[in-house]
Amino acid sequence: MSATSTDTTGTVTPTDPVLVAERAHLALADDCLAGMRTAAGAVVDAGVDAWASERLGAARAERLRSLAADPGVPAFFGRTDAPDETFHIGRRHVRDAAGSPVVIDWRAPMSRPFYRASAADPQGLVRRRRFGFSGGELTSYEDELLSAGEEGDGSLLRAEIERPRSGPMRDIVATIQPEQDEIVRAPLAESVCVQGAPGTGKTAVGLHRAAYLLYTHGGQLARTGVLVVGPNRAFLRYIEQVLPTLGEVDVDQTTVAELTGRVPVRAQDAPEVAVLKGDARMAQVLERALWGAIAKPVDDVLVPLAGRRYRVPVERLKRFVDDLRRRGRVADDQQRLHYAAGRERLAMLLAEDARRQKEEAGGSPTDAETRRAARSPEVRAFCDAVWPARDPAGLVAELLGDPAVLARAARGVLTDEEQALLHRPAPRSVRTAPWTGADAVLVDEAAGLIERTAGYGHVVVDEAQDLSPLQCRAVARRLAAGSLTVLGDLAQATSPWSPGDWAPTLAGLGRPETAVRPLTRGYRVPGEVLDYANRLLPAIAPGLPVATALRRDPGALTVRPVADLAGPLAGVVADLAAGPGSVGVVCADAAVPEVARLLGAAGLEAALLADDGSPATRIAVVPATLAKGLEFDAVVVADPAAIVAAEPRGLSRLYVVLTRAVSTLVVLHRDDLPTVLAG
Numbered sequence: 001m002s003a004t005s006t007d008t009t010g011t012v013t014p015t016d017p018v019l020v021a022e023r024a025h026l027a028l029a030d031d032c033l034a035g036m037r038t039a040a041g042a043v044v045d046a047g048v049d050a051w052a053s054e055r056l057g058a059a060r061a062e063r064l065r066s067l068a069a070d071p072g073v074p075a076f077f078g079r080t081d082a083p084d085e086t087f088h089i090g091r092r093h094v095r096d097a098a099g100s101p102v103v104i105d106w107r108a109p110m111s112r113p114f115y116r117a118s119a120a121d122p123q124g125l126v127r128r129r130r131f132g133f134s135g136g137e138l139t140s141y142e143d144e145l146l147s148a149g150e151e152g153d154g155s156l157l158r159a160e161i162e163r164p165r166s167g168p169m170r171d172i173v174a175t176i177q178p179e180q181d182e183i184v185r186a187p188l189a190e191s192v193c194v195q196g197a198p199g200t201g202k203t204a205v206g207l208h209r210a211a212y213l214l215y216t217h218g219g220q221l222a223r224t225g226v227l228v229v230g231p232n233r234a235f236l237r238y239i240e241q242v243l244p245t246l247g248e249v250d251v252d253q254t255t256v257a258e259l260t261g262r263v264p265v266r267a268q269d270a271p272e273v274a275v276l277k278g279d280a281r282m283a284q285v286l287e288r289a290l291w292g293a294i295a296k297p298v299d300d301v302l303v304p305l306a307g308r309r310y311r312v313p314v315e316r317l318k319r320f321v322d323d324l325r326r327r328g329r330v331a332d333d334q335q336r337l338h339y340a341a342g343r344e345r346l347a348m349l350l351a352e353d354a355r356r357q358k359e360e361a362g363g364s365p366t367d368a369e370t371r372r373a374a375r376s377p378e379v380r381a382f383c384d385a386v387w388p389a390r391d392p393a394g395l396v397a398e399l400l401g402d403p404a405v406l407a408r409a410a411r412g413v414l415t416d417e418e419q420a421l422l423h424r425p426a427p428r429s430v431r432t433a434p435w436t437g438a439d440a441v442l443v444d445e446a447a448g449l450i451e452r453t454a455g456y457g458h459v460v461v462d463e464a465q466d467l468s469p470l471q472c473r474a475v476a477r478r479l480a481a482g483s484l485t486v487l488g489d490l491a492q493a494t495s496p497w498s499p500g501d502w503a504p505t506l507a508g509l510g511r512p513e514t515a516v517r518p519l520t521r522g523y524r525v526p527g528e529v530l531d532y533a534n535r536l537l538p539a540i541a542p543g544l545p546v547a548t549a550l551r552r553d554p555g556a557l558t559v560r561p562v563a564d565l566a567g568p569l570a571g572v573v574a575d576l577a578a579g580p581g582s583v584g585v586v587c588a589d590a591a592v593p594e595v596a597r598l599l600g601a602a603g604l605e606a607a608l609l610a611d612d613g614s615p616a617t618r619i620a621v622v623p624a625t626l627a628k629g630l631e632f633d634a635v636v637v638a639d640p641a642a643i644v645a646a647e648p649r650g651l652s653r654l655y656v657v658l659t660r661a662v663s664t665l666v667v668l669h670r671d672d673l674p675t676v677l678a679g
């Protein structure tokens with residue numbers, strides 16, 4: 001229902017007793033929230049010592065932050081009535097001075113029926129009420145008398161979706177749909193993979209799931225943390241406001257490139273080289289290069305301990321090395337002895353051997369003396385010769401720069417041609433090497449072999465259909481024993497690795513058992529636009545369930561042939577910019593300067609959408625490769641054929657681009673549309 005009109009029983013007037021009562025409850029909730037804020041601010045940071053005080057201070061700051069009222073965000077958005085209790089549902093708990101609940105957090109178990117109840121299954125509710133707000137004022141409500149078999153017509157949901165976009169993505173807590181809620185509230189131990197058509201709310205669902213898990217398993221996840229991985233900075237910028245509006249600030253958000261950014265990326269690989277470097281076989285090659293360089297001990301070692309030397313015979317040294325190498329081969333990253341730890345352990349084994357010999361001779365060396373023996377020049381020299389210290393970038397630089405090293409590590413794994421593809425002249429120094437994005441992932445893989453990577457308790461990975469096998473491994477390393485939320489759409493797959501089904505990605509992410517849950521109801525794109533884009537599906541992702549749109553709008557789609565972009569483009573953009581909301585002008589990456597120039601020449605203030613995360617302007621010129629995950633009220637696609645021609649998976653890229661509009665899509669083409677879209 002709209003903000004001004006009706007509930008299911010009649011017209012809302014300002015004197016409507018329901019409205020009056022609900023406004024009073026809203027005022028009460030605001031007062032109580034202010035009271036909670038004052039109380040949290042008054043807690044004295046007096047811990048037993050400086051450290052405890054600091055921790056208390058941090059906890060208080062955290063609590064204050066989470067209580068900070070978002071201006072204009074109402075304390076509740078819905079209400080549930082069961083025969084014997086009524087709850088108002090909001091973004092966070094609000095209590096009165098006596099501690100009684102005034103608003104229930106949307107994530108609490110009591111809130112679940114608000115999202116799941118239907119006329120067929122009222123889940124104990126008699127009524128569900130949704131509120132409409134205008135400028136922070138409660139102006140309307142929509143009642144569903146579930147016990148009487150009555151369900152709303154979704155007009156508040158529609159109004160919410162059609163509200164003009166400006167700035168970052170919004171949360172959807174007020175209107176999460178049952179099929180989305182099932183994913184949001186899936187148990188922490190359960191990894192889920194959401195195969196979601198464009199605009200079905202994958203990203204929104206993933207972020208709300210992070211907020212839900214942090215609320216429900218706060219203690220456990222506070223220690224291990226939650227990580228959200230997105231495709232690029234522009235995307236992170238787009239989603240960054242969602243978690244704070246849900247009261248969650250302690251979630252790390254990063255791109256895959258940042259996650260694996262151990263070396264400065266300065267160069268680009270040829271496509272076939274990038275594909276090879278992202279192949280899972282490279283993990284095997286790196287592992288062999290690292291562990292294969294461990295040498296066999298050839299001589300006894302004299303270990304100094306507390307003023308004497310003890311001989312450790314070569315046979316025993318060989319056994320030490322073999323045992324440690326075996327522990328380095330355990331498949332589970334958490335159980336495996338990593339290379340650097342193996343080196344430390346080897347030094348300690350020598351020292352402990354000497355200690356045992358001394359004890360057998362009646363001595364009693366201390367722990368400190370034993371540790372000193374492990375650090376002695378003799379033991380160090382042995383370790384350097386047998387189990388040399390390695391750094392990840394150095395290992396990769398050597399592998400790519402020295403054909404003999406590569407041949408040893410890649411024998412039987414990569415063909416000679418593949419090895420030749422990988423080779424590049426050895427750089428003057430590791431630091432100045434012309435590292436590429438794919439190299440950076442290799443370096444991260446090497447780092448993961450050398451030392452254990454710290455893992456998160458839960459990882460949300462968006463646009464996962466594009467991850468290379470090695471990028472999957474990089475994410476999996478950050479997962480430790482935790483669970484995953486994998487979000488993506490195989491039809492939007494544009495990387496060379498993109499698989500035809502989810503199995504390889506889920507296996508690469510270390511969670512092959514993960515169930516794939518489809519989302520097919522599209523909330524973003526009007527039906528006319530979605531049907532148009534869906535014509536590409538048989539060519540790009542046959543077999544995927546087709547998305548259906550929540551709403552239709554006959555004026556939403558315009559497909560227009562133009563002889564030349566110049567005049568029509570500026571005219572169309574000017575018309576769209578006269579309305580409210582954002583306008584995205586999407587074109588092939590190479591055409592971006594030209595499109596920007598055309599708009600500039602027409603006096604339109606359009607800024608380039610950059611991958612540095614700088615905020616998008618109201619009119620943004622968007623390179624097609626950065627459009628993924630984003631949305632605009634109106635989208636103009638300039639010269640779709642150029643977008644298709646620019647890359648091997650150009651049709652999938654076009655599918656992404658055509659599904660970014662909330663209200664209006666205008667396609668300007670030069671009579672060279674892909675056949676399925678023509679006519």
Ligand SMILES: Nc1ncnc2c1ncn2[C@@H]1O[C@H](COP(=O)(O)OP(=O)(O)OP(=O)(O)O)[C@@H](O)[C@H]1O
Nearest residue numbers: 172175176177198199200201202203204523524629
């Ligand atoms: N339950 C909902 N209530 C209101 N808006 C919703 C709901 N679900 C999704 N939306 C809106 O639909 C749009 C698309 O959501 P989102 O970006 O999460 O979809 P997506 O599946 O990740 O899309 P894509 O794959 O095309 O990038 C957003 O504007 C989001 O706020």
